[in-house]
Amino acid sequence: MDALHHPAFQSLVQPALLCLACLGLLRTARAPALRPWWPMGGAVALALTLALWPGLVWPTTAQAHKLPWIALLGLLAMLPALLGSRATRSTDAPARPWGLGALAWLGAAAWLLGPAPTPGRLLAVAAGVLLLAVLAWSPRAPQAEPTGAAGSAAALTVALLGLAGLGGLGGSLLLAQLGLVLAVCAALPGLWIWALPRPGLRLSAAALVPLGVAGLALACLVHAGGRTPAASLAWLGLSLTAPWWLAGLAWSARHWRWRPLVVALLAALPVALALFWQAGAGTPPTGPAASETDDPYYAPRWQ
Numbered sequence: 001m002d003a004l005h006h007p008a009f010q011s012l013v014q015p016a017l018l019c020l021a022c023l024g025l026l027r028t029a030r031a032p033a034l035r036p037w038w039p040m041g042g043a044v045a046l047a048l049t050l051a052l053w054p055g056l057v058w059p060t061t062a063q064a065h066k067l068p069w070i071a072l073l074g075l076l077a078m079l080p081a082l083l084g085s086r087a088t089r090s091t092d093a094p095a096r097p098w099g100l101g102a103l104a105w106l107g108a109a110a111w112l113l114g115p116a117p118t119p120g121r122l123l124a125v126a127a128g129v130l131l132l133a134v135l136a137w138s139p140r141a142p143q144a145e146p147t148g149a150a151g152s153a154a155a156l157t158v159a160l161l162g163l164a165g166l167g168g169l170g171g172s173l174l175l176a177q178l179g180l181v182l183a184v185c186a187a188l189p190g191l192w193i194w195a196l197p198r199p200g201l202r203l204s205a206a207a208l209v210p211l212g213v214a215g216l217a218l219a220c221l222v223h224a225g226g227r228t229p230a231a232s233l234a235w236l237g238l239s240l241t242a243p244w245w246l247a248g249l250a251w252s253a254r255h256w257r258w259r260p261l262v263v264a265l266l267a268a269l270p271v272a273l274a275l276f277w278q279a280g281a282g283t284p285p286t287g288p289a290a291s292e293t294d295d296p297y298y299a300p301r302w303q
Contacts, residue, residue: 012180018049019184021045022041022045023041023188023192039202040207041189042207043078043185045188049181050067070214073107074209077103094137098132101132105125105132108213108216108217109128112220112224124220127234135209139202142244147193147257148203149203150203151259151264152208153208154242155239155241155263157190158268159237159271160182160211162235162236162239163215163236164176164183167228170222172222219236228278233274235270235274235277245266246259246263
């Protein structure tokens with residue numbers, strides 16, 4: 001039983017198993033109406049994983065305990081978009097998922113950052129809305145087919161891995177683990193559709209936006225520790241634009257099978273800059289920040 005509580009199991013094995021199960025069940029569901037929604041398996045698995053660990057604690061006793069609720073909020077926010085897409089027979093329109101995801105992010109930001117409209121908080125909220133728009137429209141990036149927009153999942157996965165790295169560099173094993181959970185749930189839908197491409201199967205904005213909302217919430221927790229400069233998080237945001245970097249290149253059209261891998265490598269460039277920026281940020285302010293005292297895994301690097 002101790003293995004079930006091991007950090008590697010909690011942050012890698014458990015979300016991977018749940019994600020594969022959710023993707024498989026939705027993909028092979030007897031109800032044909034559920035099959036177009038199979039990419040939502042990643043967001044469903046994320047909500048289930050965080051419900052198991054760190055758990056749906058209410059009232060929340062730490063900032064990290066808010067993340068499972070925010071992941072659930074992001075998933076539930078997509079239901080109107082999914083029902084609307086069923087009515088219009090369109091499962092990839094990005095505007096509605098983006099709008100609903102932006103509303104979920106506004107609520108999550110008010111909960112995490114506080115309702116007072118300070119300039120820094122307003123900038124963070126606006127940046128989050130913009131990044132959700134980038135993520136929602138990335139499945140429509142030029143030459144995203146026939147890999148079903150797997151490049152969008154690749155870019156998001158790399159950004160989330162960078163977020164896990166920033167959490168680890170800040171001294172928080174808990175935040176690093178949560179970042180890995182998010183990255184696994186973002187990666188497997190993309191790997192599934194890349195390895196087994198089928199006509200008509202693709203990642204939609206509704207499948208990616210809930211993961212983006214949870215990623216923005218985790219970025220707030222990482223920054224709140226006082227050890228991650230905003231510039232590092234800005235570099236991570238830049239990595240989400242990687243699906244557009246190959247637009248118009250003839251190589252990308254000819255070698256479409258390799259495109260998601262190249263997108264991941266390109267997204268890794270700003271992520272590497274973010275990690276280097278974090279590592280070179282210098283000694284952080286003395287005294288624990290609020291999120292550190294909330295974090296039972298916190299282990300300061302600087303003594």
